[in-house]
Amino acid sequence: DADVTQTPRNRITKTGKRIMLECSQTKGHDRMYWYRQDPGLGLQLIYYSFDVKDINKGEISDGYSVSRQAQAKFSLSLESAIPNQTALYFCATSDWPRERTDTQYFGPGTRLTVL
Amino acid sequence: GESVGLHLPTLSVQEGDNSIINCAYSNSASDYFIWYKQESGKGPQFIIDIRSNMDKRQGQRVTVLLNKTVKHLSLQIAATQPGDSAVYFCAENMGGNEKLTFGTGTRLTIIP
Numbered sequence: 236d237a238d239v240t241q242t243p244r245n246r247i248t249k250t251g252k253r254i255m256l257e258c259s260q261t262k263g264h265d266r267m268y269w270y271r272q273d274p275g276l277g278l279q280l281i282y283y284s285f286d287v288k289d290i291n292k293g294e295i296s297d298g299y300s301v302s303r304q305a306q307a308k309f310s311l312s313l314e315s316a317i318p319n320q321t322a323l324y325f326c327a328t329s330d331w332p333r334e335r336t337d338t339q340y341f342g343p344g345t346r347l348t349v350l
Numbered sequence: 351g352e353s354v355g356l357h358l359p360t361l362s363v364q365e366g367d368n369s370i371i372n373c374a375y376s377n378s379a380s381d382y383f384i385w386y387k388q389e390s391g392k393g394p395q396f397i398i399d400i401r402s403n404m405d406k407r408q409g410q411r412v413t414v415l416l417n418k419t420v421k422h423l424s425l426q427i428a429a430t431q432p433g434d435s436a437v438y439f440c441a442e443n444m445g446g447n448e449k450l451t452f453g454t455g456t457r458l459t460i461i462p
Binding site for chain 1: 384386391392393394395396399439449450452453454455
């Protein structure tokens with residue numbers, strides 16, 4: 236969805252490096268999410284934010300941190316990357332409760348490889 | 351623990367035929383379900399949703415059926431086309447919790 240953009244789209248890094256993945260949205264949604272996708276495991280929630288001052292841990296937050304710089308921007312950082320953090324990372328937004336649904340809209344993803 | 355799962359990891363269907371993708375859920379308190387389509391190299395894309403007070407909802411070429419008695423959700427795609435080839439995920443909202451829980455996905459392959 237072009238309304239949700241992620242940078243970079245691909246990144247190769249080395250163990251121990253600090254990495255930041257960025258997400259921007261033009262949908263005007265308050266809620267933003269970061270997910271990780273591994274083959275065969277579906278989507279796992281890392282962190283989510285209901286507004287600029289409200290950030291919450293998801294299922295697998297260890298080794299990650301986030302920053303909600305503005306309503307439109309939500310960044311994910313890997314403090315010290317390790318090989319098992321190699322995965323696809325997706326950002327998503329939702330307009331709950333205004334839309335009265337929990338539909339989330341996803342960005343195109345970032346493929347991260349940690350060597 | 352509670353989970354959202356799929357009966358089959360892969361499904362191959364002849365072009366033009368109908369496809370049915372299934373999903374089981376275990377939390378009877380779940381009140382909202384979504385189907386997503388994920389094409390190779392792209393993020394999940396919303397297809398259709400359904401609330402627990404409904405048992406059927408139709409979209410363009412897609413129908414979602416919800417059977418609360420057996421905690422089963424299905425996605426029917428009519429007259430499948432090559433562009434329908436993708437991984438399909440169901441997602442579940444558990445009892446008013448605004449976080450979604452995703453299944454592992456079913457890969458649908460359309461045979462020409």
